[in-house]
Amino acid sequence: MTILDELTAEVRAFAIARDWLQFHTPKNLAMAIAGEAGELAAEFQWLTAEESVTEALNTEQLKAIRHEMADVLIYLLRLSDVLHVDLVDAVREKLAINEVRFPSA
Amino acid sequence: MTILDELTAEVRAFAIARDWLQFHTPKNLAMAIAGEAGELAAEFQWLTAEESVTEALNTEQLKAIRHEMADVLIYLLRLSDVLHVDLVDAVREKLAINEVRFPSA
Amino acid sequence: MTILDELTAEVRAFAIARDWLQFHTPKNLAMAIAGEAGELAAEFQWLTAEESVTEALNTEQLKAIRHEMADVLIYLLRLSDVLHVDLVDAVREKLAINEVRFPSA
Amino acid sequence: MTILDELTAEVRAFAIARDWLQFHTPKNLAMAIAGEAGELAAEFQWLTAEESVTEALNTEQLKAIRHEMADVLIYLLRLSDVLHVDLVDAVREKLAINEVRFPSA
Numbered sequence: 441m442t443i444l445d446e447l448t449a450e451v452r453a454f455a456i457a458r459d460w461l462q463f464h465t466p467k468n469l470a471m472a473i474a475g476e477a478g479e480l481a482a483e484f485q486w487l488t489a490e491e492s493v494t495e496a497l498n499t500e501q502l503k504a505i506r507h508e509m510a511d512v513l514i515y516l517l518r519l520s521d522v523l524h525v526d527l528v529d530a531v532r533e534k535l536a537i538n539e540v541r542f543p544s545a
Numbered sequence: 546m547t548i549l550d551e552l553t554a555e556v557r558a559f560a561i562a563r564d565w566l567q568f569h570t571p572k573n574l575a576m577a578i579a580g581e582a583g584e585l586a587a588e589f590q591w592l593t594a595e596e597s598v599t600e601a602l603n604t605e606q607l608k609a610i611r612h613e614m615a616d617v618l619i620y621l622l623r624l625s626d627v628l629h630v631d632l633v634d635a636v637r638e639k640l641a642i643n644e645v646r647f648p649s650a
Numbered sequence: 651m652t653i654l655d656e657l658t659a660e661v662r663a664f665a666i667a668r669d670w671l672q673f674h675t676p677k678n679l680a681m682a683i684a685g686e687a688g689e690l691a692a693e694f695q696w697l698t699a700e701e702s703v704t705e706a707l708n709t710e711q712l713k714a715i716r717h718e719m720a721d722v723l724i725y726l727l728r729l730s731d732v733l734h735v736d737l738v739d740a741v742r743e744k745l746a747i748n749e750v751r752f753p754s755a
Numbered sequence: 756m757t758i759l760d761e762l763t764a765e766v767r768a769f770a771i772a773r774d775w776l777q778f779h780t781p782k783n784l785a786m787a788i789a790g791e792a793g794e795l796a797a798e799f800q801w802l803t804a805e806e807s808v809t810e811a812l813n814t815e816q817l818k819a820i821r822h823e824m825a826d827v828l829i830y831l832l833r834l835s836d837v838l839h840v841d842l843v844d845a846v847r848e849k850l851a852i853n854e855v856r857f858p859s860a
Contacts, residue, residue, distance in 0.1 A: 442548040447636055454640055457649035463801045466610075467597035470589040471677075471800040473617065474684040477582035478793010481691070484575040485786040486778045488699065492572035494628050505571075506630050509621060510639035512578065513632055516617055523599050525611050527618055531552055534615035535559055544562035568696045572786075576695040579789040583688010586796070590681040591673045593804065653757040657846055664850055667859035676820075677807035680799040683827065687792030694785040702782035704838050715781075716840050719831060720849035722788065723842055726827055733809050735821050737828055741762055744825035745769055754772035 444527060448517045455518065469519040476515060480508035549632060553622045560623065574624040581620060585613035654737060658727045665728065679729040686725060690718035759842060763832045770833065784834040791830060795823035 455461055483505050484492050494502065520527045560566055588610050589597050599607065625632045665671055693715050694702050704712065730737045770776055798820050799807050809817065835842045 443633055444548055447633065450640060451636070454643070458647060459650075465594040465597055466599075467589045467592055467594050467681075468800055470586050470597075471681050471684070471796050474579075474582045474586040474681070474688065475793045475797030475800055477579045477617070478684065478687075478790045478796065481575050481579040481786050481793065482790030484572045485783055485790055487572055489570040489572050492570055492575075494571075502628075502630075505628065506635045507639050507642070509625065509630060509632065510635040512582070512617070512621055513636055514639065516614060516621075517636075520614065523607075523610065525607075525614060527614065528548055528552065530611045530615040531556070531618055531622075534612050534619065535555060537612070538559065542563060545564075573695055576691050576782075576786055576789070579786070579793065580688045580692030580695055583685045583691065583789065583792075586681050586688065587685030590678055590685055653759055653843055657843065660850060661846070664853065668857060669860075675804040675807055676809075677799045677802055677804050680796050680807075684789075684792045684796040687789045687827070691785050691789040694782045697782055699780040699782050702780055702785075704781075712838075712840075715838065716845045717849050717852070719835065719840060719842065720845040722792070722827070722831055723846055724849065726824060726831075727846075730824065733817075733820065735817075735824060737824065738758055738762065740821045740825040741766070741828055741832075744822050744829065745765060747822070748769065752773060755774075 442528070444517070447513075448521050451514050451517045452521055464518055464522055466519060466523055469515050469522065472515040473512060473519065476508060476511040480505065480512060483508060547633070549622070552618075553626050556619050556622050557626055569623055569627055571624060571628055574620050574627065577620040578617060578624065581613060581616040585610065585617060588613060652738070654727070657723075658731050661724050661727045662731055674728055674732055676729060676733050679725050679732065682725040683722060683729065686718060686721040690715065690722060693718060757843070759832070762828075763836050766829050766832045767836055779833055779837055781834060781838055784830050784837065787830040788827060788834065791823060791826040795820070795827060798823060 455464060483501065490496060497505070516527070519525070520530075560569060588606065595601060602610070621632070624630070625635075665674060693711065700706060707715070726737070729735070730740075770779060798816065805811060812820070831842070834840070835845075
C-alpha cells in the first residue's frame with residue numbers, strides 16, 4: 441500500500457463519516473478541484489515571481505498556500521477514487537506522452 | 546522514499562532536462578494548476594452527474610480526464626517541490642482542521 | 651437596451667439555434683466559466699509580468715487571449731441570463747461593498 | 756459611451772484611487788479572473804442542476820453568486836482595459852467563429 445493509497449483511504453473515510461459520498465460525483469469533484477485551484481491561484485495573484493518563493497513568503501501566507509494545496513490534492517484523490525483512476529500510472533503515462541511532444545536536447 | 550517522492554523526482558528531472566526550472570516559480574506553477582484544473586472541469590461541464598461516472602464515460606473521455614488529472618498532479622508536485630511543502634503532511638494537517646470544523650456524527 | 655443586453659440576447663439566440671439551452675443550467679455555466687478562465691490563465695502562465703503586456707505579445711498570443719476573454723464573457727452573460735442577475739447592478743453593488751472594505755486614502 | 760465603457764472607467768477609477776494599477780499586469784489580472792471563477796464554481800459545487808436555478812437558491816446563496824459574478828466581470832473589465840481589448844468586438848468575433856465551427860440546423 442503506497443502513501444497515495446493510504447491518503448486516498450483516509451480522505452474516503454473522512455467523507456464516509458460525514459455521509460458526503462452522495463455529493464462526490466465525478467462532476468462535482470472536478471468542480472471542487474477547480475474551486476480549490478482558484479483559491480490557490482488567488483494566494484499568488486498580486487505577488488511578483490520573486491515574492492512568491494518560500495523564503496519571501498511569511499508564515500501566514502505559507503500556511504494558507506499549504507492548505508490550498510492540500511485541498512486540491514484531497515479532491516484529486518477523491519476523484520481518482522470514484523473514477524478508479526490510478527494517479528501514479530496517469531502521471532507516468534502523461535510524462536511519456538510529453539517526452540514525445542517535447543523531446544529533450 | 547515514498548511514491549510521491551519518486552513522482553516528484555521524475556517530474557523534476559523532466560523539467561531539468563528541458564531547462565524549464567526557470568519558468569517554475571511558485572506563482573507560475575499555481576497559475577498552471579488553475580489552468581489544468583480548468584481543463585479538467587471543462588471535460589465535465591456539459592455532463593449530468595449520471596453521465597460523469599466511469600461506467601458512463603467512453604474511452605476517449607476517460608483518457609482525456611486521466612490526462613487532465615495527471616497534469617494537475619504534475620504541477621502540484623512541482624509546486625510542492627519548489628516550495629518545500631510536504632503534501633502528505635499538508636493533507637493530514639488539513640484533514641485534522643476539517644475534523645474540528647465538520648465534526649462527524 | 652444596453653450593449654450588455656444586446657450581447658446577452660445574441661449569445662442566447664446562438665444557444666437556442668443549437669438547442670443548447672438544455673445544457674445551460676447555472677451549475678454547468680459556472681463550470682464553463684471556470685474552464686474558460688483556466689484557459690485564459692494558461693495563456694499567461696509562463697510569461698513574466700513584462701512579457702504579458704499588449705506591446706510584448708505577438709499577434710497569435712493576443713488573438714488567443716481575446717478569444718479566451720470572449721469565452722469567459724459569453725458564459726458569464728449566459729449565467730446572468732438564466733439566473734436573472736443584472737451584471738451592471740452586481741458590479742456597482744460589489745464596488746460599493748469594496749469601497750467600505752478598502753477605503754481609499 | 757456604452758455601459759461597458761462606463762463600468763470599465765468606474766473600475767479603473769477604483770483601482771487608481773487605491774494605487775492598485777501597479778498590481779494590474781495582464782498576467783496578474785488573468786490569475787485574478789481564474790481565482791474569482793474558482794470561487795464562483797465553488798458556490799455551485801455540491802448543488803444538483805435542479806438546486807442551482809434561481810428559484811431554488813436562497814437569498815444568501817444568490818447574493819454570494821451575484822458577488823462572485825461581479826468579481827469575475829470586474830477583473831475581466833480591468834484586463835480588457837490594460838490590454839486594450841474591446842470585449843464587444845471580441846464576443847462578436849468569437850460568436851462568428853463558433854457559427855462556422857457549430858453550424859445551426
